[in-house]
Amino acid sequence: MWMIARGGKLLIKRTRGVNCVPGGLVPHGRVFYSVLVGDELNLKRLPNSLVTKAESYSKELTLLEESLSRGETFDEDKQIRYSRVSAVTDTLGHYRSILGNIRELNGMMATDPALKSEAEAELRELIPRFNGYAERLLGELLPPPAFSGKPCLMELRPGVGGVEAMNFTQDLTNMYINYAHKKRWKYHILSQQSNESGSGLIAAVLSIDEPGSYDRLRFESGVHRVQRVPDTETKGRTHTSTAAVVVLPQMGEESAKEVDAYERTFKPGEIRVDVKRASGKGGQHVNTTDSAVRLTHIPSGIVVSMQDERSQQKNRTKAFTLLRSRLAEKERSEKEARERAARREQVTTTNRSDKIRTYNYPQNRLTDHRCGFTLHDIPGVLSGERLDEVINAMTQFNTAEQAKRLLNDDS
Numbered sequence: 001m002w003m004i005a006r007g008g009k010l011l012i013k014r015t016r017g018v019n020c021v022p023g024g025l026v027p028h029g030r031v032f033y034s035v036l037v038g039d040e041l042n043l044k045r046l047p048n049s050l051v052t053k054a055e056s057y058s059k060e061l062t063l064l065e066e067s068l069s070r071g072e073t074f075d076e077d078k079q080i081r082y083s084r085v086s087a088v089t090d091t092l093g094h095y096r097s098i099l100g101n102i103r104e105l106n107g108m109m110a111t112d113p114a115l116k117s118e119a120e121a122e123l124r125e126l127i128p129r130f131n132g133y134a135e136r137l138l139g140e141l142l143p144p145p146a147f148s149g150k151p152c153l154m155e156l157r158p159g160v161g162g163v164e165a166m167n168f169t170q171d172l173t174n175m176y177i178n179y180a181h182k183k184r185w186k187y188h189i190l191s192q193q194s195n196e197s198g199s200g201l202i203a204a205v206l207s208i209d210e211p212g213s214y215d216r217l218r219f220e221s222g223v224h225r226v227q228r229v230p231d232t233e234t235k236g237r238t239h240t241s242t243a244a245v246v247v248l249p250q251m252g253e254e255s256a257k258e259v260d261a262y263e264r265t266f267k268p269g270e271i272r273v274d275v276k277r278a279s280g281k282g283g284q285h286v287n288t289t290d291s292a293v294r295l296t297h298i299p300s301g302i303v304v305s306m307q308d309e310r311s312q313q314k315n316r317t318k319a320f321t322l323l324r325s326r327l328a329e330k331e332r333s334e335k336e337a338r339e340r341a342a343r344r345e346q347v348t349t350t351n352r353s354d355k356i357r358t359y360n361y362p363q364n365r366l367t368d369h370r371c372g373f374t375l376h377d378i379p380g381v382l383s384g385e386r387l388d389e390v391i392n393a394m395t396q397f398n399t400a401e402q403a404k405r406l407l408n409d410d411s
Contacts, residue, residue, distance in 0.1 A: 161241025166200025178384030222356030
C-alpha cells in the first residue's frame with residue numbers, strides 16, 4: 001500500500017503481497033505501525049514486542065562486556081554473538097533517539113503553532129532516517145539464514161520448450177554474469193554444455209566467488225518462465241518456455257589432497273565414482289582419455305557429472321565441490337521443511353515446485369509471483385542493471401514473512 005497526499009487528499013493504493021511507499025517497498029502486515037504526520041509523512045514503528053526483544057539484547061551485551069572486563073576469552077561462536085548483539089544495541093539506540101526527537105517536534109507543533117513550519121522541516125529530515133533504522137533493526141532481529149556469508153554456485157537447466165528453453169537458459173546465464181560484472185564480483189563458469197544442434201545451453205554451472213553472494217541470490221532458485229515469439233516462429237505465435245535455476249552455497253574448492261580427505265569422510269560404499277571418456281565436439285582429449293567423472297551419492301541419490309577439464313583429477317575436484325554444495329542445500333531445505341511442518345502453516349518460499357517469475361516479452365513485463373512485484377523493463381533486468389530491484393522486492397517480502405513468524409513465536 002502506498003500513501004501520497006495530493007491536493008489535501010490521502011490516496012491509497014494496494015499492491016499484492018507487499019506494501020509500497022514513495023522511495024521503496026515496505027514489508028506488509030503488522031511488522032510496522034504507520035503514523036501519518038501532517039498529510040504526507042509516513043513513520044514506520046516496530047511493534048512493542050520487537051522493541052522489547054531488542055532491549056533484551058542490550059542486557060545481554062552488558063553481561064558479555066562484563067565477561068570481557070574480567071579477562072575472559074571468547075571463542076568464535078561467542079565473538080559472532082557479541083558482534084550481533086552489539087549491532088542490535090547500537091541500532092536500537094539510534095531508533096530510540098530519533099523517535100524521541102520526533103515526539104518532541106510533534107509536541108512543539110501542538111503547543112506552539114508559530115514553530116510548525118520549522119518543526120515540519122526537521123521532521124522531513126528525521127523521518128527517513130528513523131525509517132531506515134527501523135528497517136535495519138528489524139533485519140538485525142531476524143535470525144540470519146544458513147550459509148548467508150558463503151559464495152554461491154548457480155545451476156541453470158532448460159525446462160519445457162525445446163530449443164527456446166535452451167535459449168532462455170543462455171539468456172538467464174548471461175543475466176547473472178552481467179549482474180556479477182555490475183557488482184564487480186569475481187565469477188567463473190564451472191561447467192557449460194552448449195546445444196550442439198543449435199543455439200542455447202543444455203546446462204550451465206556458474207560460480208559466484210563473492211562472499212555473501214548466496215544470501216543475495218538465494219531467492220533466484222526456482223522455475224523461470226518466458227513468454228515470447230521465438231526467432232524460428234514463422235506465424236508470430238507466442239511460445240511459453242521455462243528454465244530452472246538452483247542456487248547453492250559454495251562450500252569451497254578443494255585441492256587434490258583436500259578432495260581425498262573429504263572423500264574419506266564418507267562411509268564405505270556411500271559414494272560411487274565412475275570415470276569415462278569425455279563426450280562432445282572433437283578435440284585432442286575428447287574420446288581418447290578417461291577424463292570425465294561422475295559421482296553418485298548413494299544415500300541421497302544425488303549425481304554429479306563433470307567433463308569440462310582435460311584432467312580427470314581436476315574434473316574430480318570440481319565434482320566434489322558441486323556435490324558438497326548440493327548436499328548442504330539439501331540439508332538446509334529439509335531443515336526448513338521440518339520447521340514449516342512444526343509450525344503447521346504454509347509460508348511462501350523459493351521451493352522449485354512451481355514458477356517463481358514470468359518474463360513476458362510482448363508486454364515487456366517481469367512479474368515475481370511470490371511477492372507480486374512487477375517491472376516493465378525486461379532488457380534492463382537481463383542486462384543486470386535492474387535485477388537488484390527484483391531481488392530487493394523479494395528480499396523485503398521475505399523479511400516481512402519472517403517478521404510475522406517472529407511476532408507469532410513471541411506472542
